[in-house]
Amino acid sequence: MAGLTQGLPSKTENPFKSSWTSRAIIAVIVAYLIYSFSTLGLTFERLLIGFGESDRLLSRMFPPDFSRSGLLLSGIAESLQIAIISSFFGIVISLFLGLLAARNLMPSIVSIPVRGFIALCRSFHPVIIAILFVKAVGFGALAGILTLVFASIGFIAKLFAEAIEEISFKQVEAIRATGASFVSVIVYAVMPQVFTRFIGFASYQLDSNLRNSTMVGIVGAGGIGGTLFSAFQRFDYDFVAAILMTIIALILVGEFLSNIVRRVF
Amino acid sequence: MTTQMIDEQWQRFTFSERLARFAVYLCLVSAIVWSWQTVEVIPEFLYDAPSQFMDMFERMVPLDYTSYPISIHGAMIETLHIATLGTLFTLVLAIPLALLNAPNITPSKTLNWIAQFFLVSSRSVNSLVWALLFIALFGPGVLAGIMAIAIRSIGFVGKLLAEAIAEVNMGTIEALRATGASWGSILVKGYWPQVMPAFYSIVLFRWDINVRESAVLGLVGAGGIGVVLNDAQNLFEWQKVSMILVSIFVVVIVAEAVVIQIRNRLI
Structure with a gap:
């Protein structure tokens, strides 16, 4: 031991x-x-x-005040409706835009403008889009729905396009060789390769729309967010706590359900 | 099933798989129908929307360039400060939580779950709601915005970092352990070099998201460009609103370009 330590002078350089x-x-x-x-x-x-x-703050938030459950439930229901409708339209529109934006299926004269539109949808925060829609269509759920449709397009159409760009082209060529039409190529060669990933993206988007639908109400676009914001402004912190807990419960249930959906497909 | 039946008819999925898929479709369709029938939408507002949009754009152009140096520039810098400080502050809290959440660093299941709980709750609450809570604590201003961004980002940074840590090659770690290296040395010399690229890209990605998010925090009073936007909107100064929107757009695009450049150089 002594011999070993002798061989290690303190001057050795640190190797790291x-x-x-x-x-x-x-x-x-x-x-x-x-x-x-x-x-x-x-x-x-x-x-x-x-x-x-x-x-x-915490002592005023707890215990949460669930006595105004009617207001709470109607707000949550409206948030759910906004999330579901906007996810439906957002996903359907994104399917087409994703196909149009895929560079391996479309000529660049189509894909570049579509990509630009998708990037434009993504570059603004949903709340800013919500402000513009509240001005255009007034307060209420419609503004929230339109906002989240745009937010969904920005996110999910890009992912769809990327998934389509990654497919194996052999199957497309095989189907094309049979003389199939463009629609058949999409349905029988492209869709089977990307469908599972689409389900994953779509359930993720439903999740994220659920989160955002509880927020767009802050600028007046419907849902529980408006109730939450006015509760904050009236310093009803116990009601705020009740709303927050309901939102978190809703999001957890949504995540649980989307996990089930992902397992089925 | 007999072989005869299989030969007659090929099916991609088993009966229970098809049943499960059918149940999912049924639930989705009924959810959409329920929402469609009960949502309170006034259709006249939708028909009116194009003309309202035209009206808004007419009010918005031409952009009010003179307002930029007076009020927008300072607020924009403040927004960038909120995003950057929030991201830096997140690291202080997210790195310990990520270490606690990674099963190969913290072998205890209970501690992993506790860290997971904090990460999930940070992500479940929207940054605007965090901002409202912190405004109640710190009063309106930049500090509430920084805290909101920081707390909101913990979940994202912590989760991705924990996943990166869990994926490291344990060979180097075992080699270091065999030399008798201390816990800290293993962390710094074994884990860190392997996690570093993922770490930088996570942080840069989150900073990019935070720039977008901090631009709207001001709508509830948490400082930055959002306050100016809210004021301009309440005063119906639509030309200033459009100027603010264009500046946010430019800053977001520049931030994204900067992040892509740094990532290409660094990783």
């Missing part, structure tokens, strides 16, 4: 030296933190004061 890039990254982050905290006027005390308030 921290590289200059990682040091530079850390330095940049620290400098940024100092800069941003000073420009935004953030202090540590404010953070502490805020966290000090949290037990007051």
Whole structure:
């Protein structure tokens, strides 16, 4: 043992030296933190004061107030309706747009504009789209439905297009060789290869529409979000807690159901 | 089934599979029919929509360029700060939770489940709702926005990071363990080099999402460009609204391009 330690002088270089890039990254982050905290006027005390308030907030939130269950249930029902209808239309439209945007099936004169449209749908947050639709079609569920249809297109049509671009082309050629029409090629060569993934994307989108449908109400586009926002503004924190718990329960049930659907297909 | 029957008729799925599929279709159709019949939609509003849209666009053009240096630019910078600080703050909380959630680092099932619970609850509540909660704590302003972004991102970053950690090649880890390396050294020299590319791409991806999300947080009062948007909208300054929307669009596109560039260089 003694002989071994003798052979290890303390001058040996560390084989794992921290590289200059990682040091530079850390330095940049620290400098940024100092800069941003000073420009935004953030202090540590404010953070502490805020966290000090949290037990007051929690004590007002619990126990949750489920007494206005009629209002709660009608809001949840409207959110569900928005989510289901918008997922249906969003998925149906996305199927066609996804086909049109797939570069291996369509000429670029079709696919490029469709891709542009899909990217445009994706680049705005649903809430911003919701504001525009509330202006266009007024307060209520219709604005929420239209918003989420656009949000679904932005996300799911892109995934559909990517899934279609990844298919094996042998089957397409085989079906084409029989003299099949374009629709038959889609139905018998493309769809069987991508159908399972489509179900996965669609159930994911239903999930995410369910989450978003509880939120678009904040800007007046129907659903439980409006009830939630007004409860916040009236400081009814116990009712807020009830709404939040119902939303989380709804989302968990939705995830459970979409897992079942994925297992069936 | 006899062989004769199989020869007569080929079916892709078994009877129970078809039954399950049929049940799913039935449930979906009935859900759609139920929603369609009960949802409160006033059809006149839909017919009216194109003319309303035209009206809105007429009010929106030309863009109000003069408002950009006065109020939009500062708020935009604030939005970027919210997104960046929120993402950085997320890491402080998401990395420990990811370590707790990865079964090859934390062998305890109970701890994995506890971490999972925090990750799921962070994701289930929308960032606007988190913002409302933090406004109740910190008052309206940037801090509530940063906290909302940070807490909301934990679920996303933590889940993906835990998955990346669970997928590492255990050979290097065992080799390090055999040298008698300490727990910290194994983490830094064994796990980190393998997780690093995934880590950077997760963080960059989340930052990109956070830039979009922080742009709307101001609608409920949590700072950034959303506050300016909300004010402009309440005052019916549609030309300013369109200017704000265009600036958000540009910033989102630039953020996405930056993320793609960094990812290509780094990974």
